[in-house]
Amino acid sequence: MPAASADDRRLQDVAESLRGRFGDAVVETFLGKDGLIVRLRPARLREALTFLKENQGFNALQDIIALDNMKRGPAGLGPAGPRFEVLYQLYRFPEGLRLRLSVEAAEGEELDSAQPVYKSADWAEREAYDMFGIRFAGHPDLRRIYLPDDFEGFPLRKDFPLEGTKRGL
Amino acid sequence: MAFKEIELNMGPQHPSTHGVLRLKLRVDNEVVRGVEPVVGYLHRGMEKLWESQTFHQIVPLTDRLDYIASVSNNLAFVLAAEKLAGVEVPKRGQYIRVILTELQRLASHLAWVGFMANDIGAGTVLLYGFEARETILDFFEDYAGGRLTIHALRLGGVPYDLTPENIALIRKVLDGLPAVLKDIGRLLTENRIWKQRTVGVGILNAADAVEYGLTGPVLRASGVNWDVRKRHAYSSYDDFTFEVPLARNGDLYDRYRVRLAEMDQSMSIVRQALDRLPDGEFRAKVPRVFKVQPGEVFHSIEAPKGELGFYIRSNGTDKPERVKMKSPSFINLQSLEKMCVGNLFADVVAILGSLDIVLGEIDK
Amino acid sequence: MTDADKKESFFLTKADQFITWAMKNSLWPFGSGLACCAIEMIATAAARYDISRFGMELFRASPRQADLFIVAGTVTNKMAPVVRRLWEQMPDPKWVVAMGNCAIGGGPFPTYSVLQGVDKIIPVDVFVAGCPPTPQGLLHGLMTLQDKIAHMHPTQEILKPHARRIR
Numbered sequence: 001m002p003a004a005s006a007d008d009r010r011l012q013d014v015a016e017s018l019r020g021r022f023g024d025a026v027v028e029t030f031l032g033k034d035g036l037i038v039r040l041r042p043a044r045l046r047e048a049l050t051f052l053k054e055n056q057g058f059n060a061l062q063d064i065i066a067l068d069n070m071k072r073g074p075a076g077l078g079p080a081g082p083r084f085e086v087l088y089q090l091y092r093f094p095e096g097l098r099l100r101l102s103v104e105a106a107e108g109e110e111l112d113s114a115q116p117v118y119k120s121a122d123w124a125e126r127e128a129y130d131m132f133g134i135r136f137a138g139h140p141d142l143r144r145i146y147l148p149d150d151f152e153g154f155p156l157r158k159d160f161p162l163e164g165t166k167r168g169l
Numbered sequence: 170m171a172f173k174e175i176e177l178n179m180g181p182q183h184p185s186t187h188g189v190l191r192l193k194l195r196v197d198n199e200v201v202r203g204v205e206p207v208v209g210y211l212h213r214g215m216e217k218l219w220e221s222q223t224f225h226q227i228v229p230l231t232d233r234l235d236y237i238a239s240v241s242n243n244l245a246f247v248l249a250a251e252k253l254a255g256v257e258v259p260k261r262g263q264y265i266r267v268i269l270t271e272l273q274r275l276a277s278h279l280a281w282v283g284f285m286a287n288d289i290g291a292g293t294v295l296l297y298g299f300e301a302r303e304t305i306l307d308f309f310e311d312y313a314g315g316r317l318t319i320h321a322l323r324l325g326g327v328p329y330d331l332t333p334e335n336i337a338l339i340r341k342v343l344d345g346l347p348a349v350l351k352d353i354g355r356l357l358t359e360n361r362i363w364k365q366r367t368v369g370v371g372i373l374n375a376a377d378a379v380e381y382g383l384t385g386p387v388l389r390a391s392g393v394n395w396d397v398r399k400r401h402a403y404s405s406y407d408d409f410t411f412e413v414p415l416a417r418n419g420d421l422y423d424r425y426r427v428r429l430a431e432m433d434q435s436m437s438i439v440r441q442a443l444d445r446l447p448d449g450e451f452r453a454k455v456p457r458v459f460k461v462q463p464g465e466v467f468h469s470i471e472a473p474k475g476e477l478g479f480y481i482r483s484n485g486t487d488k489p490e491r492v493k494m495k496s497p498s499f500i501n502l503q504s505l506e507k508m509c510v511g512n513l514f515a516d517v518v519a520i521l522g523s524l525d526i527v528l529g530e531i532d533k
Numbered sequence: 534m535t536d537a538d539k540k541e542s543f544f545l546t547k548a549d550q551f552i553t554w555a556m557k558n559s560l561w562p563f564g565s566g567l568a569c570c571a572i573e574m575i576a577t578a579a580a581r582y583d584i585s586r587f588g589m590e591l592f593r594a595s596p597r598q599a600d601l602f603i604v605a606g607t608v609t610n611k612m613a614p615v616v617r618r619l620w621e622q623m624p625d626p627k628w629v630v631a632m633g634n635c636a637i638g639g640g641p642f643p644t645y646s647v648l649q650g651v652d653k654i655i656p657v658d659v660f661v662a663g664c665p666p667t668p669q670g671l672l673h674g675l676m677t678l679q680d681k682i683a684h685m686h687p688t689q690e691i692l693k694p695h696a697r698r699i700r
Contacts, residue, residue: 032465032466033252033253033464033466034252034466034467034468035467059379059380060379060382061382062382062469062476062478062495063467063478063480063493063495065480065491065493067482067490067491087480089467089478089480089495093379093393093395094394094395094400096400096401098467100467118382119380119381119382119503120381120382120500120503122503123499123500123503131216144209145208145209146208146209146212146532146533147209147212148209155214155217156216156217160217162214162217162218162221
């Protein structure tokens with residue numbers, strides 16, 4: 001399909017620009033089922049997001065997806081690497097290119113907030129904090145968004161039970 | 170006598186917040202100085218629940234997200250899961266999905282115009298809109314057995330074929346709708362009161378709209394031509410000819426015009442799909458135990474509220490590792506403060522109505 | 534009812550019937566529409582299913598002016614204190630209809646944030662099952678509530694305050 005390969009070529013260009021600018025901080029880039037996937041070291045996250053927005057034209061942050069990889073290690077007993085993975089789903093409008101930026105964060109490690117770069121990151125990061133306990137440095141107002149402020153625990157972590165820790169009211 | 174700013178609480182129980190939304194308003198006399206939405210009063214823990222359900226079981230649970238347009242949620246999820254697993258949906262199944270989704274878009278916009286007009290005071294439009302919506306729900310009840318949360322789609326296609334009776338019913342529904350839309354237009358479009366409440370209110374320009382990550386009719390009313398059905402056509406949408414309505418000013422009146430025009434386009438798409446409905450299977454063979462190899466995908470569709478997306482990561486079992494929903498209302502609601510500040514207090518209700526949010530989708 | 538009560542006067546029985554007839558045909562719902570069931574509640578109030586033939590078209594926004602609390606939708610733990618406070622604000626006599634599976638027992642959401650049934654915090658008179666119940670189902674539930682009201686003895690409650698319902 002001609003359209004797909006034109007998109008693929010543009011994404012390859014983006015990948016090369018990223019490698020050129022960030023060198024070793026870019027762990028891996030590859031074309032997935034739905035666009036370019038970039039794995040990045042967290043230290044240069046803010047810089048990479050700014051570069052992607054202002055230099056490479058990715059003007060929309062569609063979603064921030066956090067994951068708990070606690071069970072991913074050998075025999076599912078512990079993480080193979082840092083516990084959390086945070087994905088930034090970016091979009092270049094109007095060409096319609098998708099890019100997913102992936103950074104890993106250990107438990108207790110703070111990531112740079114994307115809010116100064118993309119306004120739509122505001123609530124998405126609050127949601128990631130609410131559900132996983134991941135903190136974002138530089139967020140204007142990092143507090144829970146869904147659950148009451150006095151809720152204990154972070155529900156989407158793999159070690160939190162579905163029914164919760166307090167049985168009923 | 171100097172007046173201070175006061176903080177006013179609106180919700181979570183309020184007739185015009187379209188669900189359990191709480192707004193903390195800072196008002197200075199009648200002018201709004203700040204709006205802080207507080208959400209989470211309908212947080213049901215869906216994403217956690219999905220991790221313990223099989224892919225088949227998740228489909229009906231997604232109905233409850235955007236409950237006014239439940240087929241769209243189903244469609245977004247099954248398309249993402251099928252993309253991940255490499256399932257190819259037969260052409261007839263894709264066309265039936267388009268018919269169901271566009272009918273659902275009509276039902277959603279009819280409910281929206283009813284709610285928004287009712288909030289502003291035009292109660293008749295609520296009754297007209299809901300009666301027209303009932304005719305569409307009659308078809309859904311005939312086809313899938315339910316009115317609101319229907320589970321109308323399955324992994325691999327649709328659950329039932331469209332019988333000739335179903336098709337006749339759809340055509341009857343479509344024949345009756347233009348008259349209703351014309352009535353609603355006659356009541357509102359040139360209505361002086363409607364225009365005074367909506368023209369020039371809640372303006373969001375194109376640059377801000379893209380900056381805040383808005384999608385859907387609100388974005389198109391600000392002049393940005395972005396429709397996922399055009400750029401990343403899914404489920405055979407590129408087989409159909411339709412326009413994407415746009416407007417220029419980004420105020421509430423434009424959002425109303427855009428949604429009405431979208432309804433016309435939806436009717437046209439359904440007619441085209443019915444006229445050219447291909448023969449063949451309506452559902453691909455999908456195993457009962459739907460195991461998916463480890464991988465990840467993000468896929469989005471143009472839902473009536475905006476761009477609805479699902480991110481799925483699979484781990485080789487029949488249950489997903491992580492499912493995350495990109496909710497258009499969640500992102501659209503963040504721009505509420507920008508639109509309300511500087512407007513009158515009474516406009517907050519109208520602006521909130523024009524955003525067309527659903528709390529089920531925001532709170533998951 | 535004791536023998537003394539059975540010898541109630543004809544006048545009080547007729548007064549009971551009149552009062553309950555008036556109450557059950559003029560219930561003012563407090564539409565607490567929380568989730569999907571709220572849309573079916575609004576459809577019940579719309580033109581086709583016309584709740585106003587039962588006298589209930591006047592959905593009040595304020596609990597102080599309503600006597601029927603239709604809990605339509607999922608009650609989360611965050612929303613539960615709000616629901617309780619709204620119910621407490623309603624004046625007597627008041628009734629509660631738990632509409633939908635979420636209000637009855639948590640519905641399809643056995644999760645950390647959902648209250649497994651609104652009857653954990655407020656007393657419920659009628660449970661209307663369904664996910665969501667169709668408008669016909671809700672109307673049936675409301676008619677069942679009307680039957681329940683018809684069996685009340687308001688004159689007893691006026692004359693003998695200790696016979697009042699436990700709130």
